[in-house]
Amino acid sequence: MESLDALTLARIQFAFTVSAHIIFPAFSIGLASFLAVLNGLYLSTGRAVFLDLFNYWKKIFAVAFSMGVVSGIVMSYQFGTNWSVFSDKVGPVIGPLMGYEVLSAFFLEAGFLGVMLFGRERVGPRLHFLATLMVALGTFMSAFWILAVNSWMQTPAGYGMNDVGQFIVTDWWSVIFNPSFPYRLVHMVLAAYLTTAFVVGAVGALHLLRNRAQPAARIMFSMAMWMAAIVAPIQIMAGDFHGLNTLEYQPAKLAAMEGHFETHAGAPLILFGIPNAAEGRIDYRVQIPNLGAFILTHDWNGVVRGLNEFPPDQRPPVGIVFWSFRIMVGIGFLMLGIGIWSLWLRYRRALYDAPWLHRAAIVMGPSGFAAVLAGWITTEVGRQPWTVQGLLTTAQSASPIDAAAVGASLIAFVVVYFALFGAGTFYILRLMNQPAHGHEPGLPAEQPIRAGGIMPGPVMAAKNALPVAE
Template identity: 90%
Template structure:
């Protein structure tokens, strides 16, 4: 297909499917927690506006959750079709972790999802709140297990290699809580909460621009801006700790992120430039002396290793990692700026009467998705050429399959994904376009399960996997 080999096509296919998948769990993790907060506030305060907002956002959650399930299933099939060598070698370690995710996380989500969506009048408000908490806990546990798997691939620990060349666990605690796992888990969870906060803030801003007196829009915008103002700086701090951990365990990735080809003390912070991998330099760079060393080593004269210390075939693609990292960081500081702007408007008593703030929040609505995608590109491309860092290469992980077969399935995925998820996204946007109303109606009652029938659609017994990411 277009002269591309099977390995490259398989990598493109997985990159496409994981990129399409990650945006839905990143949204549903944060939205599930937001729904739990709304439900708790409705119980605690008795204010109808929180119930209205819960009914408003749970419809959107149901659609996003369903699309996350479907897109997650597709990725698991690729381990058997395009990456069978990887599955054979690494399966004894990551297989049980993926199984734990299904058993402990997805079953929890799916088991309580129907109660959360349809059961308030049937089980009462307290049990309904418990069901909402269980769904939120399930999304957290999904993130826990999937990020444990991905982190082990980045920083493998607690393993041995048997005579058949397979990785086997010698210490499950070390496998699960590998060196990079706590940092990745925190970084991803904060990213999910920020993603949801900026979507909620954008929807609130949209309806405030139309009607500043709408109580539901005022409440959701206020809650979203509190989240932005509190979590954005926490994410920057968490990102710094994560960067220090990556420098320790994956220094080549950090060198690509920072654009350093030569090792030297007092490395500058390169803000912008054009990576020139062939010549081993950054052209037209704009930099701040010594700041890169201070950020990475917390020492103005700290030594930062350059990419030239690694053989050419063990270096990640510099241009992709260099720019995806800057997109992620740039969006993070824009989020921080909007959060600080909202604090100033709140202090002035104009949070709900600041149209330029509302326009800015509306523009920043998709920013969380862009930051998550950029962060995962940095993480995954920065690990190349390895699937298991330093131990198993991407080329060694691929299936012996023809390029034509991979190319055909890639084309099919692109067509189906754009049709299916395009329609789903369009429907979500339509739901967001209408303002929450007093006594916001919930979803219609679920049809009863009859003998020989099927379960209601929203209760889907399918695997909901958080995509590889950070």
């Protein structure tokens, strides 16, 4: 690390810690909502299998939530160590927003978490359900405030400057609901739901391969596949709207994502290629003529700006953004494919008798985490060289600190994170490898497997029926 300066090391450190952190909230946001649904289904149907699943997943949620809290605290310290100039300049804007996140979201989660985990027998099922809803609401509110902060950095609005060069708030409404915030909030929350759905689907598929008559495994897999089939296409549409917003407010990022160096009408959709920033082109590219312009401008001959219109020192690293964007989109379409495949098998009443789909679901289990990381890389690297878009550069935001100090803390973080979170992840995988303890009988071995699945709602009317569609 002797060849790296303090700024580069600080950026690597923040990228590492935020990447380790974001996967836990992405999982806990969706899992908290899943727990609320399971709790509600247990109250409405009285079926013990839903309580079994709730107790099964609440242990996993507790571990993931704890690791998310720990990683978030460590990450926040860097604002005072490596990025003190950034904290000083934007503190009047983002400080209150992060405070609101603690007061309205973290306190809500922490206040009701103990009741959700340990209080069913003490407070009764209805109040326990309310506590579960509050935890789910708290995770959503946490995402709301953190994305408000990050979206303001992407598309700043409602601010002014004071005499000492600090950003100050002139309109809180514009700060919070800045131009990119609605798109980023929807995109992130849907990503969290899909991330959780594919983890739940992978666990259900694993246990179906071992025993396809197991009620809890059938319910997990069916609910996850409904989520994939319904939410994946919505997420793709939300991503398209988010892209149009990026085209308007961050055109350099969009040009890097699409791989366009030259501005021209009727821009192609570049599927694959090797970015060559030095020569200003995409080598060996595979493209579809005019489709890029149509997607971005809704005009086959629409004009899309290229990176060459921006000064070289204001262009993001093309290679990273180009490939991370394609990884994210590619995973999104794979999720859509799994959802469509599951619908076809559900229609043929073979959802639980489809080992190849089950194996594919296991492979896709961690895909949501990969997509979230790829999307986050696209967003954050694509904003470079800015921390506050167009107003404050990353170089201007760093603390005056020695490279040796940053390098030492980076090494410590890497060692501790891999040890701590590696152990936590290993424990979660062990929990997932165990079947949910069932209090409902499975299907008899000689009975044909019916595969309509279940979906929350009237389909699940009979309280003690087996989890087989009518």
